[in-house]
Amino acid sequence: MKKVYITRQIAEEALKLLRENANVTVHSGTLPPKKNEIIKNIRDAHGLVALLTDQIDAEIIDHGKQLTIIANVAVGYDNIDLEAATRKGIYVTNTPGVLDDATADLAFTILLAVARRIPEADSFVRSGQWKGWSPNLLLGSDLRDKTLGIIGLGRIGSEVAKRAKCFKMKIVYYQPQRDLEKETNIGVRYVSLEELLSISDFVSLHVPLTSETRSMISRRELNKMKKTAYLINTSRGQVVDEEALYEALTEGEIKGAALDVYDKEPISPDNPLLKLKNIVLTPHIGSATLETRTRMAVLAAENTVKALKNEIPSCIVNPQVLEHRKNKT
Numbered sequence: 001m002k003k004v005y006i007t008r009q010i011a012e013e014a015l016k017l018l019r020e021n022a023n024v025t026v027h028s029g030t031l032p033p034k035k036n037e038i039i040k041n042i043r044d045a046h047g048l049v050a051l052l053t054d055q056i057d058a059e060i061i062d063h064g065k066q067l068t069i070i071a072n073v074a075v076g077y078d079n080i081d082l083e084a085a086t087r088k089g090i091y092v093t094n095t096p097g098v099l100d101d102a103t104a105d106l107a108f109t110i111l112l113a114v115a116r117r118i119p120e121a122d123s124f125v126r127s128g129q130w131k132g133w134s135p136n137l138l139l140g141s142d143l144r145d146k147t148l149g150i151i152g153l154g155r156i157g158s159e160v161a162k163r164a165k166c167f168k169m170k171i172v173y174y175q176p177q178r179d180l181e182k183e184t185n186i187g188v189r190y191v192s193l194e195e196l197l198s199i200s201d202f203v204s205l206h207v208p209l210t211s212e213t214r215s216m217i218s219r220r221e222l223n224k225m226k227k228t229a230y231l232i233n234t235s236r237g238q239v240v241d242e243e244a245l246y247e248a249l250t251e252g253e254i255k256g257a258a259l260d261v262y263d264k265e266p267i268s269p270d271n272p273l274l275k276l277k278n279i280v281l282t283p284h285i286g287s288a289t290l291e292t293r294t295r296m297a298v299l300a301a302e303n304t305v306k307a308l309k310n311e312i313p314s315c316i317v318n319p320q321v322l323e324h325r326k327n328k329t
């Protein structure tokens with residue numbers, strides 16, 4: 001029977017599917033396995049089911065002599081060296097489509113939380129500071145008639161736009177390629193990045209981490225935002241320059257921020273962002289609902305099983321691999 005290594009406990013439904021088709025080893029810890037543990041386990045494995053916390057680099061890939069697939073249980077795949085996998089004829093797959101609603105819900109939740117100062121309000125009540133109703137207590141910002149600037153109108157960005165419509169917001173978006181169909185269907189307006197930054201009351205990031213998007217929101221971009229604006233990031237931490245964000249938040253260049261993702265995860269206890277009141281912080285839980293995480297794990301398991309059966313899996317993110325595999329046979 002073929003072997004599969006899974007770097008963390010995933011949904012039982014997905015494990016069942018994998019166990020019916022392969023000899024499965026699951027890393028049992030709650031923290032990611034160390035690099036040498038992954039190497040040891042993939043030496044004779046045909047499939048690797050990985051999480052976004054596993055850095056699957058060229059060295060690891062080199063040890064997977066029999067590996068045919070790396071199935072990432074995430075829509076992002078910046079943790080995997082795609083070139084190295086492609087060279088070895090290994091499929092890399094992700095889990096698009098099944099986490100859009102959960103991630104858009106979370107983006108909108110933290111947008112509302114920072115706009116209405118929910119964490120501040122919560123600790124205000126718990127700490128016994130609430131002495132009575134007051135007309136100026138914890139005033140936040142309306143959403144109605146405010147402009148939401150979405151950077152990256154992909155699947156998740158589009159879902160965020162649909163939610164914003166229900167809150168009576170105006171929506172603009174930026175991405176390198178215009179999407180006329182979505183402009184009509186969702187009712188969003190295309191603008192340049194400069195314009196988006198300067199007119200938006202809320203800026204929400206929905207881009208993958210690539211060499212083009214790394215630090216795309218830095219000092220210059222934050223300077224262009226309104227002093228009353230909020231930045232929301234549920235994409236990847238490295239898209240935002242955290243030092244520049246700290247400066248912008250402390251010097252009043254923007255009003256607030258809400259982050260689900262960080263440059264380094266977990267966030268270091270001495271990260272100065274932790275001390276600020278005008279920021280809402282969640283621990284990379286964009287897709288963290290029981291139903292969504294189950295769907296993601298099952299999709300990754302289905303992709304793995306297909307590859308084990310010498311079928312072409314869905315959701316391949318390195319399509320060049322098909323050519324490599326053809327040349328090998």
Ligand code: DGY
Pocket residue numbers: 052073074075076077099235284285286287288
């Ligand atoms: C992803 O799938 O890339 C998300 O960040 C997981 O929450």
